[in-house]
Amino acid sequence: MSTATITATRTALSPMLALRAGILARLGSDAALAALMGGVVRLYDELPRGAAPVYALFGDGEVHDDSVEGARRHRHTLALHVIAKPGSTRTALDAAERIAVLLDDAALGLDGHALVFLRLGTLAAARDERTGEARATLTFAAVTELLPTA
Numbered sequence: 001m002s003t004a005t006i007t008a009t010r011t012a013l014s015p016m017l018a019l020r021a022g023i024l025a026r027l028g029s030d031a032a033l034a035a036l037m038g039g040v041v042r043l044y045d046e047l048p049r050g051a052a053p054v055y056a057l058f059g060d061g062e063v064h065d066d067s068v069e070g071a072r073r074h075r076h077t078l079a080l081h082v083i084a085k086p087g088s089t090r091t092a093l094d095a096a097e098r099i100a101v102l103l104d105d106a107a108l109g110l111d112g113h114a115l116v117f118l119r120l121g122t123l124a125a126a127r128d129e130r131t132g133e134a135r136a137t138l139t140f141a142a143v144t145e146l147l148p149t150a
Contacts, residue, residue, distance in 0.1 A: 013112045015074040015144045016063045020045075022108035022115065023080075027056075030102055036095040043080075053133060054091050056099065057081045072146040073116065079139050086132030089125055096123055096136035103140065116143035 013021070027033055028041045042055040059079030066075035080099060084092035104120040121139040128135060 014063075015113055015146070016061055016076065016078075018110040018113045019076055019078065019108075019115070019118075019142060019144060020058060020061075022110045023078075023103065026102055026106055026108055027099060030098070033095065033098045033102065036091070036098055053084045053088070054095050055083055056095065057083065059137065066143060074113075074144050074146075076142040076144065077121075077139065078142065079137055082136040082138070084134040084136075086127075086134070089127070089134040089136075092134040092136040093125055096125075096138055100138055103138075110144060112147055112149075113144040114147055116145055118142040 024043060027043055030041065034041045037054045037056075038052070042051065044051070044055065044057050047055070047057060057080070059081045061076065061078040064075045066073040080096075082092045082096045082099065084090075084095070100120050100123060103118055106115075106118055108115045108118065119141050121141050122137075124137045126135050126137070127133070
């Protein structure tokens with residue numbers, strides 16, 4: 001790896017953070033999703049104290065090197081959890097379906113990276129046994145490519 005590549009890699013926003021920021025920008029501007037979440041899109045890294053459902057949380061994610069000759073690429077897996085009130089699986093699924101429509105094969109702008117693809121892998125529904133809250137979990141696969149620095 002050349003010194004220029006090392007420098008570019010260290011100064012660019014991490015591929016995971018760039019992808020998350022792109023997702024936040026895409027979802028945050030959607031009025032239909034905001035309506036499903038009570039008036040504003042609520043997607044968090046960590047649940048704020050007192051947040052009432054419907055909201056979404058970034059779940060587990062992984063980034064793996066997927067470089068090819070001439071391109072520094074990263075392969076991502078990412079989960080988003082949509083949480084709804086107890087007994088309200090429909091509201092979780094409605095919001096999750098809207099998120100799927102907005103993100104599957106979306107062309108997101110990422111800081112320092114290009115999005116090669118973003119695809120929905122699974123959408124699952126479950127109920128938290130302890131709280132009774134309904135949960136829909138979306139898992140996505142993505143590939144990003146580090147953009148050259150000027």
